[in-house]
Amino acid sequence: MENLKKTEKTRLRRSPTRAVFDRNKLYEIFDEAHVAHVGFSDAEQVFVIPMLAWRHENRLFIHGSNGSRMVKALCNGQSCSVTATLLDGMVLAKSAFHHSSNYRSAMILGNFYVVDDPAEVDHALKVFMEHIAPGRWDEVREPNAKELAATTILAIDIEEASVKIRTGGPNEDPEDIDRNVWSGELQMRQKVGAMVPDEHSSVATPNYSAAWGDRWDENC
Secondary structure (H helix, E strand, C coil): CCCCCCCCCCCCCCCHHHEECCHHHHHHHHHHHCEEEEEEEECCEEEEEEEECEEECCEEEEEEECCCHHHHHHHCCCEEEEEEEEEEEEEECCCCCCCEEEEEEEEEEEECEECCCHHHHHHHHHHHHHHHCCCCCCCCCCCCHHHHHCEEEEEEECCEEEEEEECCCCCCCHHHCCCCCCCEEEECCCCCCCCCCCCCCCCCCCCCHHHHHHHHHHHC
């Protein structure tokens, strides 16, 4: 698989050694994050809106109401950025200045476009559902014509993008090494809780949470 290409827009100017242009790493970050932040401008105001996002092959998808300000702007071909960040730990140094964090972050630059072919829309929504809960698409009622007419599916090709990753402990100044203060990493991980049925659930609780736990465990 071809790695991400370094461009003037994706070249890291701050801590360039943390740059990663491995396309699979970018896929892993968006697959694990589930929430992406979409940056765009509307008239004189810039917005960054969190959206549920999912990836299939080399495209990232989002969906929203036809009346959404963001959807309207993106349908017009506006340039945008899409980011996702996973916080893996807080890095505690022996000086206040060198405290930091360990993280995996990814950014995609480009333009969203409307997915309007009925077969592609159906497939995109199925991929989304299967990412949330494998096997559920075959159990639930599929979207009807009215629901589909009120929803826009948008996709962006993953072409101009970058990844930035920090791992490891603090970067201490030599004069602080022997200071009598604890230093290291306070690790953080996303966690899946119990599946709690609502008042209308009348069947045995499925084990969708197992897929989430396996997915996060693999990337930790």
